[in-house]
Amino acid sequence: MDASQNESCGETKSAMHTWRYRHHFTYKADQGKNIIVQCNLCLPRVNLLSTSKTSTSNLKKHLDRTHLGCEARPDAKRGRRREEYNGEDSRQGQLKRLKAEIISKCMNQAKIDQLIFNYIVEDCQSFHVLEQPGFQKLIAGLTEGLRSMDRITLFAKVDLSFSKMRVELMAKLATVQYVCTTADVWSANNGSFFGMTCHWIDGDSLERKSAALGFARLQGRLTHDSLAGKIHDMHSAYNVESKVQTTVTDNASPFVNVFKEFAVDSTDSDDDIGMFDNVSAVLEAEPEQDMLLFLPTVQRCASHTLEQIVTEDFWQAVSQGPTCQLYYSAMSKVYSIWSKCHHLQVGMEAAEEIKKMPLFVPSVVRWNVEYSALQKVVSLTERELTELSARLDVTRLQPEEMDFLKEYVTVFHPLAFALELFQAEQKCYLGLVIPTVLSLKNKLNEHKDAAKYFGDVILAMVTAINVRFRELFSSSEAKFATATTPQFRLWWLAASEREEMCSQLATMASLVEPADVAETNPCRNVSTIESEDDFFSYGSAKNSSHNQERGVTEEIRSYVEGTGKSLECLQDFPRVKQLFLKYNTTLPSTAPVQRLFSQKGNLVTLQRNFLTDDYFERIQLLRYNSNLCPLLNE
Known part of the structure; x- marks a missing residue:
């Protein structure tokens, strides 16, 4: 058988x-x-x-x-299935070979060069990666024989793409009526860098657009003359001198000196630097200063001003108050936890195991980062805190210290929320600043009577807000920007002042050219901003009237009495929309230019790649502007 x-x-x-x-x-x-x-x-x-x-x-x-x-x-009977499998494998093999042939035909040398160029620019990679044997073998293996481009080709593509980007950006800016720029200086690698970004609002979609104008190396001694020259040169290079409404800077001394030195009327003192300074840049100067005639109005960074209140005024109030010892004791123990979690992997693992979330050491530069880290600490239960302190071998926080920190987190949550609002680029306008500051003061005052530890500190901080933002509330530009923002309209004003503001808006709207006024559209659905409604306080609303052909006064009155909070509502009020574009193009914060500096690795790239200053700047501008002006694609 x-x-x-x-x-x-x-x-x-x-x-x-x-x-x-x-x-x-x-x-x-x-x-x-x-x-x-x-x-x-x-x-x-x-x-x-x-x-x-x-x-x-x-x-x-x-x-x-x-x-x-x-x-x-x-x-024949038992082998049929195996032969079918073999036939299927054979067909799959044919498909794989066919796919490889198609890829090899589509993936030519020009395409490979473009992908490598995008990789270098977008990820800020070293130019020397092109010459590394491993990278060259990787490209050859993935492309079946094609090679990586050399550095000469890469430099040529950078030049060509940068020229194309400049042409496209200048063409976009030529169609814009109002722009705002932000400027900042950063020191790294034993050198100083000057960065400038440009921002405007699209007239049709009312979306904010942003671009980087410069990322230049500052040679020699840093002075207000050199900074003023850089500001003027970058505005001139893109033909926006006459369109710049304001240049937003921080409150650091270099920029304070720039606009103090060349302002016609400048009476500010160092002790009461305002948020927004209405400074004229027209100089009755000597011939060698003619280049500074086109400096725009300067406005100070709102988030930087709030951070100054936290780091200076808050610190002074705490150090002189009765809770000084309690504050030092509690914060020293919290920093011990952060330090152990930061320096010891065992500490971080213990924190994640106990609370299922990472704890981190906050940056001393950004108070809102420290605040977020402190929130995580106070969220620990008594058992979790005891276990964490034991495993990290740090002194445990006492119940009174935990109560102190919990009140700290509760009382100053509105301050952290305000900082987040100011640092948001897309939805942040000059018109947001006054309501935010007013709401912040109201929120702080609500906690004053019930506060056990921070009553005097709250009073000191509210006083500091009034002093540091004094110029803001006297700025006509800031008032018009707020009044033309549908989310706020005139609720932030006292009832006795609203009628006067209506008259001022009508006067400004009457100056709008008829050609700038678009045909009115039917009323649109209104969307609310729920997260911000929890922060801002609104007055009573009135029913809006029907849109129709109307005069300036009637349009302003209809807008003021409206209830819509969406920017889309401005399409029904063409004159108000023009005023919104003029005054709300300005950003209240230098966050965009700070992001330009803080992009991962950009300031070390110059040293790592041995790039000249010109090519370093070109790479950074191509990278920042890639969303607005896509990289060259041949």
């Missing part, structure tokens, strides 16, 4: 049971872990073979050596 008939005779199932060549062998007997079979192709000669129950390799070798050719054929 052959092997196919052995099941009925009690043969133990083995690897031969499903083997497609089993019909060439006849089962004889078991022999431990092996079985004895007779080769049918060797008959009439008796040829007994031994093979493992789990393998047919011996038998396959016998067939290959002795019966190679047409004698040893697979069983």
Whole structure:
């Protein structure tokens, strides 16, 4: 009997049971872990073979050596499925080869060069990566023989793409009526860098657009003259001198000196630097200062001013108050936890295991980062805090200290929220500042009476807000910007002042050219901003009137009495929309230019890549502007 008939005779199932060549062998007997079979192709000669129950390799070798050719054929019935699989594998192989051929035809050298160029610019990679053997082998392996471009080709592509970007950006700016710029200076690698970004609002979609104008190395001694020259040069390079409404800077001394030095009327003192200074840049100067005639009005960064209140005024109030010792004690223990989590991997793992969230050491520059880290600490339960302190070997926070920190987090949450609002680029306008500051004061005052530890500190901070933002509330530009923002309109004004503001808006709206006034559209659905409604306080709303052909006064009155909060509502009030574009183009914060500096690795790239200052600047501008002006694609 052959092997196919052995099941009925009690043969133990083995690897031969499903083997497609089993019909060439006849089962004889078991022999431990092996079985004895007779080769049918060797008959009439008796040829007994031994093979493992789990393998047919011996038998396959016998067939290959002795019966190679047409004698040893697979069983037609048992081999059909295997042949179908083999055919399927063959078809898949053909498809893979066809796909590889298509890829090789589409992936030409120009395409590879473009992908490498995008990789270098977008991720700020070293130019020397092109010359590394591993990278070259990677490209050759992925592209089946194509090579990586050399540095000469890369420099040429940078030049070509930068020229194309400049042309496209200047064409976009030529169609814009109002722009705002932000400027800042950053020191790194034993050098100083001057950065400038430009911002405007699209007249149709009312979306904010942003671009970087410069990222230049400052040579020599840093003075207000050199900064003023850089501001003027970058505005001139893109033909926006007459369109710049304001240049937003921080409150650092270099920029304070720039606009103090060349302002016609500047009476500010160092102790009461306002948020927004209405400074004229027209100079009755000597001939060598003619280049500074086009400096725009300066406005100070709102988020920087709030941070000054926290780092200076808050610190002074706490250090002189009765809770000074409690503050030092609690914060020193919190910093011990942060330090252990930051420097020891065991500490971070313990924190994540206990609370299922990472704790981190906050930056000393950004108070809102420290505040977020402190929120995580106070969210720990008493048991979790005790376990964490024991595992990190730090002094445990006492109940009174935890109560102190919890009140700190609760009281100053509005301050952290205000900082986040000011640092948001897309939805942040000059008109947001006054309502935010007013709401911040109201929120702080609400906690004053119930505060156990921070009553005097709250009073000191509210006083500091009034002093540091004094110029803001006297700025006509800031008032018009707020009044033309649908989210706020005139609710932030006292009832006795609203009528006067309506008259001023009507006067400003009457100056709008008729050609600038678009045809009114039907009323649109209004969307609310729920997260910000929790922060801002609104007055009573009135029903809006139907839109129709109307005069300036009627349009202003209809807008003021409206309830819509979406910017889309401005499409129904064309004159108000023009005023919104004029006054709200300005950003209240230098956050965009700070992001230009803080992009990962950009300030170390110059040293790492051995780039000249010009090419370093070009790479950074291409990178920042890639969303507005896509990288060159040949």
